[in-house]
Amino acid sequence: MSLKRMSKRPGTATPGERLARAERERLMLQASGEAFATHGFHGSSMDDIARAAGITKPMLYRYFGSKEGLYAAYLQTTGHELVDKMRAPDTRGEPPEVRLRAGVQAFFAYVKEHRAGWTVLHGETTAPADAHVAQEVAELRGRIIRMLTTLFGDEASAHAFTGAAESLATWWVNQPNPSIDEASEILMRIAATATSFDHAR
Numbered sequence: 001m002s003l004k005r006m007s008k009r010p011g012t013a014t015p016g017e018r019l020a021r022a023e024r025e026r027l028m029l030q031a032s033g034e035a036f037a038t039h040g041f042h043g044s045s046m047d048d049i050a051r052a053a054g055i056t057k058p059m060l061y062r063y064f065g066s067k068e069g070l071y072a073a074y075l076q077t078t079g080h081e082l083v084d085k086m087r088a089p090d091t092r093g094e095p096p097e098v099r100l101r102a103g104v105q106a107f108f109a110y111v112k113e114h115r116a117g118w119t120v121l122h123g124e125t126t127a128p129a130d131a132h133v134a135q136e137v138a139e140l141r142g143r144i145i146r147m148l149t150t151l152f153g154d155e156a157s158a159h160a161f162t163g164a165a166e167s168l169a170t171w172w173v174n175q176p177n178p179s180i181d182e183a184s185e186i187l188m189r190i191a192a193t194a195t196s197f198d199h200a201r
Helices: 021-043 046-053 057-064 067-086 096-113 115-121 131-152 155-172 180-194
Strands: none
Touching: 021 046, 021 057, 021 067, 021 115, 046 057, 046 067, 057 067, 067 096, 067 115, 067 131, 096 115, 096 131, 096 155, 096 180, 131 155, 155 180
């Protein structure tokens, strides 16, 4: 369905409505994420994104400068949310396997809840050829790989595991009834082949 024909969602602003800057940015990023996930970067219109967010197009440009800037801002916000979810602070001090399992489950829970965000993060074939966007994607992957390297003690295994997780999540989230436990178990089996985790427990 075209964004032009979308009715304004509950919680969005109406033109002229005064909102706090943080809330206005949230609405703009939410609308942009849905547009980019559905239509890709090139198929998304700033007019339609502004309309869906309940703001004017000039305001969209004032906040983000360009469509590329909006795309990069959405990637940054979504990427930071994903990494924060994966940190699983309640498992600090636990064995590496316990920490990894908690992070993997948080990862799949985030992907399932934020399908649009995941689609944008890994829809690079429809992303703009923009250095800032490429930098955001590289930084996100780098943060995740550094986290995994700490657990694995091996950067090569962290890279391989990250690639497997991204590929599995992209397939998994489009299944009729994606199970977080089943997907997590697949990745834990992959991790067990590259580490000393006692996965038989």
